[in-house]
Amino acid sequence: MFVAIDQEGMMINVAEKKWSRQRLMKLRSERSFICPTCKQEVDLKIGSIIAAHFAHKKYGECSTVKGNYESEYHMKGKHDLYHWFHRQHGIESVQLEPYIQETRQRPDLYIEYNQRKIAIEYQCSTIDMRSFKKRSQLYKQEGISYLWILGAKTLTRVGKQSYQLSPFQWNFVIKKKNAAPYLYAYCPNLRSIIVLYHILPFSSRTVISEHKHYPLPATSFQDVMKLQTHNKGNLRKEWLQKIKKFRLKPPGFQSKQSSRFHQYLYQMVHLPPSYLPSYAFLPLVYNYIFESPVYVWQGLILLFIQSIPLYGSFRVHDVYYAISMRMNDGFITVRSLTEPVSFITAIDAYLKKLAVLKVVVFDEKELLKKVKEIRWITQMDELLLEDTKIISTI
Numbered sequence: 001m002f003v004a005i006d007q008e009g010m011m012i013n014v015a016e017k018k019w020s021r022q023r024l025m026k027l028r029s030e031r032s033f034i035c036p037t038c039k040q041e042v043d044l045k046i047g048s049i050i051a052a053h054f055a056h057k058k059y060g061e062c063s064t065v066k067g068n069y070e071s072e073y074h075m076k077g078k079h080d081l082y083h084w085f086h087r088q089h090g091i092e093s094v095q096l097e098p099y100i101q102e103t104r105q106r107p108d109l110y111i112e113y114n115q116r117k118i119a120i121e122y123q124c125s126t127i128d129m130r131s132f133k134k135r136s137q138l139y140k141q142e143g144i145s146y147l148w149i150l151g152a153k154t155l156t157r158v159g160k161q162s163y164q165l166s167p168f169q170w171n172f173v174i175k176k177k178n179a180a181p182y183l184y185a186y187c188p189n190l191r192s193i194i195v196l197y198h199i200l201p202f203s204s205r206t207v208i209s210e211h212k213h214y215p216l217p218a219t220s221f222q223d224v225m226k227l228q229t230h231n232k233g234n235l236r237k238e239w240l241q242k243i244k245k246f247r248l249k250p251p252g253f254q255s256k257q258s259s260r261f262h263q264y265l266y267q268m269v270h271l272p273p274s275y276l277p278s279y280a281f282l283p284l285v286y287n288y289i290f291e292s293p294v295y296v297w298q299g300l301i302l303l304f305i306q307s308i309p310l311y312g313s314f315r316v317h318d319v320y321y322a323i324s325m326r327m328n329d330g331f332i333t334v335r336s337l338t339e340p341v342s343f344i345t346a347i348d349a350y351l352k353k354l355a356v357l358k359v360v361v362f363d364e365k366e367l368l369k370k371v372k373e374i375r376w377i378t379q380m381d382e383l384l385l386e387d388t389k390i391i392s393t394i
């Protein structure tokens with residue numbers, strides 16, 4: 001941490017530009033310091049590699065130190081971001097590790113921008129999910145916006161445009177209405193903010209996303225906050241590759257949930273999930289609501305539609321009900337999020353897309369008619385061609 005209290009009760013921020021090495025040496029020889037949160041003694045460390053900072057003499061239960069200890073990576077990142085925010089136009093104030101009376105929290109940074117108060121946390125280690133959620137709620141209650149920035153080293157890239165996101169990392173994902181979610185990360189080694197745009201989960205962990213680097217010196221806060229249009233062509237290619245891999249590669253280890261889905265599907269259509277129709281793999285912006293793989297919940301909706309006779313009608317509520325039953329018996333799970341969105345939103349978006357694809361039509365707002373039989377293609381070549389055809393129209 002960069003802020004401590006000296007023996008006279010003065011707040012000292014050693015990340016400020018005014019602190020030369022000589023002045024810091026003098027400061028250290030003249031004063032002693034305590035942590036503003038836990039009031040335990042801290043040492044002023046003046047190294048040549050990391051910026052000067054304070055460190056607890058012993059690591060106890062201090063809430064300033066998120067995770068077990070404050071890593072060099074975290075400190076470097078926080079230091080960079082602090083100075084970067086300082087240089088930004090339109091930002092009225094930047095505070096480092098301030099104590100927020102209203103929420104009794106000490107975020108890494110606190111800025112005022114456009115008359116909005118924004119607490120910024122730069123998180124490089126996994127902390128208890130409950131305390132994370134509580135922190136977000138407290139800010140919200142007090143009308144303080146918050147921005148979570150992930151330590152980029154915690155991101156696991158598994159393909160050109162795909163990543164593995166843990167349930168903890170999903171808390172950093174920002175959701176906007178009718179838009180695919182995105183997240184911010186910062187890498188102090190590259191000195192770049194990395195934005196993952198258009199995050200689309202394929203399975204519980206694997207997502208596809210387009211990433212963009214913003215080197216700090218050349219980037220403004222406004223640049224980063226602007227939602228960039230993503231390269232749809234590249235993402236479509238990556239998505240199709242995911243489907244292809246899934247169809248061609250026999251699944252290795254299976255969770256209890258997916259093996260149950262396998263069994264169920266086999267009972268219903270005598271086929272494994274690798275032969276699910278292309279309609280069970282639609283990449284839609286609200287897919288993140290479900291933690292279960294895309295083909296599981298979309299596949300179950302297709303099975304429901306299959307049970308309806310051709311030109312027969314059904315209500316959207318029948319689909320909600322069928323899926324909620326599947327949630328109750330553990331076939332499908334929804335993602336645990338700081339600000340949850342109802343699973344109905346994902347179902348509505350999916351049914352609308354099936355209407356665009358002319359599988360169903362909306363007779364009235366809540367009433368649907370099935371106008372196409374769900375075809376189960378058993379020739380793999382034909383099925384892969386069908387995937388390309390369907391996904392390209394979206």
Ligand SMILES: [Zn+2]
Nearest residue numbers: 035037038062
């Ligand atoms: Zn402390």
